[in-house]
Amino acid sequence: MNRMLFVVFAVIFATMTERSMGMSLRGLGVEPRCRCIETESQRIGKLIQSVELFPPTPHCEDTEIIATLKGTSQEICLDTTAPWVKKVIEKILANRNL
Structure with missing residues (x-):
């Protein structure tokens, strides 16, 4: 017993x-998993209000970029391999180093 x-x-x-x-x-x-399931690769630069960059973590090996859209505040995951997104990443990293 x-x-x-x-x-x-x-x-x-x-x-x-x-x-x-x-x-x-x-x-x-x-987050215990990746935030982004689908990503956007088309240029939407004029629609973006803000951008957040999330580096890889133990729960997600991908770098994730989430853009918040003007007006709707909808969040969209951006394709990190798209050329225009790479430029956005460079600008974010340059601003962080200032």
Whole structure:
């Protein structure tokens, strides 16, 4: 009986520990996966209000660039291989180094 009780507590403890670890990642602002599923490669420069650059993390090996559009505040993931997006990345990195 004591052994069975120990096993039950061990399973409950392991489950709670796993759940709290997952929640703590989100609480720290870390996404457990990539944000971008699809990316936009067409030029939309005039529609962009702001741009955020997310470097690779343990949960996502890709560099992600998310643009917020003027007026709608819709967020769009940009294709990091598109030539015009590469120029945007260069400008962001240059401004960060100032």
